[in-house]
Amino acid sequence: MPVSSAAASAPSAPAGAHPGREPHFSAPAAATAEPFAASPEPDNREHFALTRETRTGAMRGNFAHAFGVAAAIALAALLVAQIAWWQRETLMIYWPSTQPLFSAACAQLGCAVTPPRAIDGLRLDASDLRQLDGPQTLELKMPLTNRYRVALAYPSIELTLLDEANNITARRVLAPLDYARPGTPIEAGLPAGTTQTMVVKIETAGVAASNFRVQIFYP
Known part of the structure; x- marks a missing residue:
């Protein structure tokens, strides 16, 4: 007796399907974006323009800064x-x-x-006044010292003659040409750290001189 097949044949997979894989269903499309206006809404905020400095302007700025x-x-x-x-x-x-x-x-x-005029740098040491050839001619010896390390200008010298009561009988101002030795380079000044003894002859015209006073100054 012929045996008939009782088992039903399995349905065939659709074309293009891979056996053993489940079918894939796509998700529904996302909601569409909200529509926007073709022209933007008016904006009242203040706007500013952006400009780019050219290379020539930068070079000019650097030159002006360097010149300044x-x-x-x-x-x-x-x-x-x-x-x-x-x-x-x-x-x-x-x-x-x-x-x-x-x-x-x-x-x-x-x-x-010219040499500096610094009276504080000069020192007038003990001076001597004596008569020569009678009472009308006097000889004054004045040691002048420069205490500084630089040559100083020769000062003027004020000689005051006094009587026995120390009253002034005569006064005379001696410029450097009057008391410096002949040949002295007066414009070069009194050399630094040196002492020069000035010798001056003075005509008194019979004025009594029992004492004297000597001062140095710059006119």
Whole structure:
């Protein structure tokens, strides 16, 4: 007796399907974006424009900055030079090495640097006054010392004659040409750390002189 197949055949997989895999169903499409206006809403906020500096403008700015710095340095140097010139005597007294610098700078400008006038740097030692050839001629000896390390200008000397009661009988002012020895370079000043004894003959015209007083000063 023929045996008939009682088992039902399994349904065939649809075309394009892979056996053993479950079918994939796509999710529903996302909600669409809200519509927007074609023209933006008015904005009352303040806006500003952005500009880009050109390379030429930057170079000009750098040049102007460099020129300003150079001008400031030059003006500062000029101010320092002017102050140094106004205070040259003080600088030469305390820093004698600056005297050649001032002399060299002045030579370029056609001028001359004179020795400092510092009366505190001069010392008048014990002087002597005696008669020569009768009572009408006197001889004055004055040792003048420069205590500083730089040459100082020769001062003027005031000679005052006094009688026995110390009353003034005569007064005379002697300029450097009157008391310096012949050939002395007066314009160079009294050398630093030296002592020079000045000898001066004075005609009194018969004025009595029992005592005297000597002072140095700069006119």
